[in-house]
Amino acid sequence: MLDAQSTSSSAIQLDNIHLRLSSDAGEVNILRGINVDIKRGETIGLVGPSGSGKTSMLMVVAGLERPTEGTVRVAGNDITHFNEDKLALFRREHTGIVFQNFHLVPTMTALENVALPLEFAGRTHAFEAAREQLAAVGLDHRLEHYPGQLSGGEQQRVALARAFVTEPTILLADEPTGNLDGKTGETVMELLFDLHHRKGTTLLLITHAPELAKRCSRTLTMADGHIVADETVS
Structure with a gap:
């Protein structure tokens, strides 16, 4: 089990996390007792x-996804039993998420997609x-384009801008x-690590790429x- 005293220096703590889901073949054990402590500013x-x-x-x-068993602490908060509204507010304040398949709103321009989380938060x-962030990822010339008018690499950079x-x-x-x-993927990764270096952001990256x-x-x-x-990577 994780020591509660470590919370102050931790970005993510998973304590005995189990996840069991139902299927036609019966219950499936997806996660089987995950214990991990990720410190603030680490890249994982x-x-x-x-x-x-x-x-x-x-x-x-x-x-x-709500665990079947165990405790989830993120940014010093026990989010295990937060309701959906509280979770949405928490993500908006603390967490950026980038998926492989972009998840952009197809009826919104690049600019509107990136501005969306700030509008939800009532930010002025x-x-x-959003313009500044799209410029930072090299897309200040594509502000009014819709996702369907952008290449895969451009859509992923819009998704990064929205997360950043x-x-x-x-x-x-x-x-x-x-x-x-390969070339576009390298550009995206440079953007991710640049955010970490500039802001001290904790990164948790799923990857199949050994070089990453x-x-x-x-x-x-x-x-x-x-x-x-x-x-620990040397």
């Missing part, structure tokens, strides 16, 4: 074979901040370069719903 590469539980663990950290100057615009303390990314060519995992300060390896290795 989460690796392992497909089906090992990596995305499920990230979804639990994000509050998008949402569109000004709230200046999250924690950034969760699920294979953020998985659908991109090596850029992180620590690597967690999952297999069959367990963390089977926890290594």
Whole structure:
């Protein structure tokens, strides 16, 4: 079990996390007693074979999947039993999430997509901040384009800008370069690590790319719903 006294220096704590889901074949054990403590400002590469539980663990950290058993602490808050409204507010204040498949709103322009979380938060100057963030990812010439008018790499950069615009303390990314060519993928990763260096953001990155995992300060390896290795990268 994790020591509660470590909370102040921790960005993410998972204490005995189990996740069991129902299927036609019966109950499936997805996560099987995950214990991990990620300190503020760490960069974590989460690796392992497909089906090992990596995305499920990230979804639990994000509050998008509720564990069957155990305690989830993020940014010093026990979010295990937060209701959906409270979780949404918490994510908006603390967490940025980048998915492999972008999840942009197709009927909104790039600018509108990036401004959206700031508008939900009632922030002033949402569109000004969105413009600045899109410029930071090299898309100031694509502000009024819709997702369907953008390449895959451009859509992923819009998704990054949307995740960055709230200046999250924690950034969760699920294979953020998985659908991109090598050059574009490298650009996206530079943007992720630049945010970490500028803001001290804690990064939790799911990846199958060994070169990306090596850029992180620590690597967690999952297999069959367990963390089977926890290594500091030299």
